[in-house]
Amino acid sequence: MIEYYAEIRALHLAAVVASGLLFLLRALLAAAGRKALALAPAPRFLSYVVDTLLLAAAITLVAILPPAAFANGWLWTKLALLPVYIVLGWVALRSAAASLRQYASLTGALLAFAGMFLIARAHDPLGPLRGLLGG
Numbered sequence: 001m002i003e004y005y006a007e008i009r010a011l012h013l014a015a016v017v018a019s020g021l022l023f024l025l026r027a028l029l030a031a032a033g034r035k036a037l038a039l040a041p042a043p044r045f046l047s048y049v050v051d052t053l054l055l056a057a058a059i060t061l062v063a064i065l066p067p068a069a070f071a072n073g074w075l076w077t078k079l080a081l082l083p084v085y086i087v088l089g090w091v092a093l094r095s096a097a098a099s100l101r102q103y104a105s106l107t108g109a110l111l112a113f114a115g116m117f118l119i120a121r122a123h124d125p126l127g128p129l130r131g132l133l134g135g
Contacts, residue, residue: 001064008060015054020113022047023089027106033097069123077125078116085112 022043029038037043062075070076088109095102118127126133 001060005061005064008057008064012054012057012061015050015057016117018050019047019054020117022050023109023113027089027092027109030093030095031097031102031106035093035097038093072123073125074119074123078119081112081116081119085109085116088112 026038026043026047029035062070088105092102092105092109095105115127119125122128122130124130
């Protein structure tokens with residue numbers, strides 16, 4: 001299976017970008033008062049498909065890579081941010097349009113997404129902050 005690492009990683013990265021952009025589009029629609037469109041069956045279904053591919057590729061990568069690749073805890077940190085992203089994203093999509101709660105949830109969800117992305121890129125639980133903290 002390791003011989004397919006590059007392809008699986010590419011699928012995972014493409015799904016990360018697609019998932020993030022789809023969430024951002026849906027959240028901006030909800031914030032603009034177009035919640036019915038943001039929560040319509042088509043974008044919700046597309047979101048499920050993309051996120052299922054994302055999760056399947058992630059699980060496959062974890063299964064084929066040696067455990068030492070995750071020894072410093074970056075994967076656990078990234079996984080700890082995932083429910084934060086999901087809950088804040090859910091709140092952002094379902095809050096009243098243009099409300100403080102919606103903007104705060106959207107900001108928090110985007111920060112959690114960015115944190116997961118940066119942690120994964122750095123393969124470090126602190127992501128790019130490690131360099132700023134002198135580590």
